[in-house]
Amino acid sequence: MESTEKQVEHGFAKVFHERVQAMRSIPPVLGIVWAAAPAIVAWGVVLRVVIALLPLALLFVSRLIINGVVAVVERHELLGLRFWWLVGLEFGLAILIAVLSRVLSYLDAVLADRYTHHISVRVIEHASQLDLTLYEDPVFYDRLERARVQATDRLVMIQAIGNLIQQMVTTIALSLAILWLAPWLLLLLLAGVIPGFLGETHFAFLGYAKNFRQTPLNRQLDYLRLLGGSKEAAKELKLFGLHKFLTDRFTKISETIRKENLALSVRRLRVGAALSIISTLGYYTAYAWTIWKTLQGGFDIGTLAFLTGAILQASGALQQVFSTLSGIADQALFLTDLLAFFDMQPTVKSKPNPLPVPVPILKGFEFRNVSFSYPGSSRKVLADFNLFLARGQRIALIGENGQGKTTIVKLLTRLYDPTEGQILLDGIDLREYSMEQLHHETGVIFQDFMRYEMTVRENIGIGRIEQLDQDQDIERAAEKSLADDVVKRLGGGYEQMLGRRFASGVDLSGGEWQKLALARAYLRDAQLLILDEPTAALDARSEAEVFERFAELTQGKMAVLISHRFSTVRMVDRIVVLEGGRLVEEGTHDELLRLGGRYATMFELQAASYR
Structure with missing residues (x-):
């Protein structure tokens, strides 16, 4: 592990290249965002550009107001109507910034909901299309888990891209103003900020490499959490005295992850503090020079206020731009698994213009x-x-x-x-x-059938989802599978919630669950x-009852039975x-x-x- 980290550290040029390459993942994700809510995205961009330009407008108006005040104090000029119009304009601009910021926050919240829904549906749909054999591959499970997390966690990156647009417009506008009044100040600010950006870039890559290595360990932790709190495992955990064994294993893996995280955080703290000092020196050097230049008569008081405000905001905006870029690059590294997941295509699929399955099947x-x-x-x-x-x-x-x-x-x-x-x-x-x-x-019930923590109606209706609201069909299927006796004992009947995951849920025995699964197969009424x-989970009497009806239920159908x-x-x-x-x-x-x-x-x- 240590040798791997050293190789990463020594290959900084390679690291930077990979960070740049990772940025190529951003356009496809932006395409997903646009597909989720095109109108909201468009209005969000327009508002960010407007909000980004307003600070420069405020500084410019403030400069005029300050020079007007100086003219009154030093030269005893009268305040004209224009002065009060400027004060009113500044007030209006401040209100506009506040209102537009609120509107933008609202649009961001709406976009977050739309995107989360859109990307989650896409992940579910795509996963359902992939080959079943992939689900037996632990490497695929690691990728699927990262894709699931990245699908929603990348919302931070999307919001960061919106912020980057706003920050860049503000930075460019302020930089042009500084460049017009004092060109070399802009270079001084850049020299102070760029080292911090490179440092953040380096550590963001190390963080991605660390998280990638830790994915299998985190999956083990998730499994141990599930095992430790599972009602299915509770009996054996108690009888076999496994709690200490599980907690010791959890602690060992968790401690390994914690030490790695802490080591990287300490190094990031040290380097980041040093780079922050460099950035602060760059800003205050520019600030001190502006004051000196004003004292020498090079700038009036309004320009001093304008420049000091522009330098302060430009310095902050530059740092935000580089920090946001670093964060986006960091997030982009994590996008590789999401996009790789979407690039995976099933091999078991229908051909273009496939033949219809014969109804009825003849041979x-x-x-x-x-x-x-x-x-x-x-x-x-x-x-x-x-x-x-x-x-x-x-x-x-x-x-x-x-x-x-x-x-x-x-x-x-x-x-x-x-x-x-x-x-x-x-x-x-x-x-x-x-x-x-x-x-x-085809109607199928597998030995490892699903136990859907939904209502009884939905558990049966899943067998033929278009008949979910057909009471007679669902009840008939329940009767055929002997699940109707189970339903009669439930307080909520066919609307009873099953399982313990949700409020008012009732759990069933293995045999009762299996009768519901059989009802799904019978509801399907397939060839x-x-x-x-x-x-397998039924007692001898229930088994005999089920198979007494087997001949009737399979009359005129093809049937395949697996049984020991x-x-x-x-x-x-x-x-x-x-x-x-x-x-x-x-x-x-x-x-x-x-x-x-x-x-x-x-x-x-x-x-x-x-x-």
């Missing part, structure tokens, strides 16, 4: 010499796999864990694409069809129904036995028992445990 699905390996792995989960699922047929996939059963389901629904071979629907490659329509014609361990319970697979038309990612046996329950192969062995082992 069925066919796996033809299909092999599949997860990205980054040479192990084939499926190898030369062949299977035909005919229209109206119900099959069960049987095999030990890790034999590719769930992978078959994900290939069938095009969450993955085969590494080799083809999956055909009515004789045409599945990749030729519209993914959206394929998913519309293909896939049940991956659909009764052999009592539940006997009612399907065909049982497919997997081993080593290949189909090794298939047939009815009775046929496979007579065969005396792998299925018969597994069935006997399970049956023996009930004797």
Whole structure:
């Protein structure tokens, strides 16, 4: 870690180059901001330019007023109407600055809301389009986490860009005024401010490098926080006495991060203090020279007031410009992950002008010499796999864990694409069809189904979101899955909030949650129904009740059932036995028992445990 920091420090030229390169990330983000609220952005820019020019106007009017007062005091001239008009103008300009600043704050607040909504929706939409395999990659998770944070945290940078516009207009206007009266003062101010900017640039890069290194550690801390406060883990944490183990690990990681942060902060403090002294010397040297020049008769009192005010404001504005630029460059470094995330494109997607999924499906699905390996792995989960699922047929996939059963389901629904071979629907490659329509014609309940902390209605209605307000359809789906008995016991009925995250929420048992998930699949009323361990969390009686209706619910549909319970697979038309990612046996329950192969062995082992 130390050697890495030394390399960064010694390569300052490279650092500066990377900071400049990072600024290229700003235009795309500004495009996102513009898309979020174009009218508000335009009015914000106009107001900032106006507000930026008003300080110079105030100084100019003040100069005229002061010279008018001097003329009265020293030369005993009479105050004319023009003088009072100037006083009124100064008062009006001050009011205008106050009012416009308030309006600008209002526009910034509105823009913040619009941008936060817009960018959050974009992140959610884009994440939903990416390949499922990416979610199994920890590197992608790091990038996704940084993108999520950057999506909203970069609001600071957007506001800083607005401030930079205002600061630069003010700085340019004041600098031109100083340049007109005393050109070399401007160079003196620049000489005092630039070192501070370079210092801030250097440390901002070190901060980015540090934060990048700490992303995996921060994810560990987030996980430990979640684990330490999770009701799912509470029982084991208490029974196994894991709290000290978790707190010790959290403390160790947190202390590592704290020491890194503190070391960088101390170095930044020391260098920043030294550079601040240089900047202050530059300002007061210019200030002292202006006073000396006035005493020598080079400037009148009004010009002295104008110049000292301009020098003070220009010095502050210059420092703000460089500081804001440094901050923007710092923020821009963090934009790389957000933009890289948006640049990621799915490989599993519909082709242009895809074929519509046939309604009804005439022949069925066919796996033809299909092999599949997860990205980054040479192990084939499926190898030369062949299977035909005919229209109206119900099959069960049987095999030990890790034999590719769930992978078959994900290939069938095009969450993955085969590494080799083809999956055909009515004789045409599945990749030729519209993914959206394929998913519309598929109802799935996975073993690791979602427990949505929403109302009962929404938990079921998510299965066919366009039917969310169709009471009869939702209630019928609940009846089919036996979830209606669960609903009857809830005080709020179908409007009952579920889970403990929100007020008045009620938690359910694993089996009750699973009945709601089954209801989602039944509500979908799709041509293909896939049940991956659909009764894993149910008791024996509930399981029997569910499968009593299985034949009725899958009548005329294609159905794929994955289950480790052999009592539940006997009612399907065909049982497919997997081993080593290949189909090794298939047939009815009775046929496979007579065969005396792998299925018969597994069935006997399970049956023996009930004797």
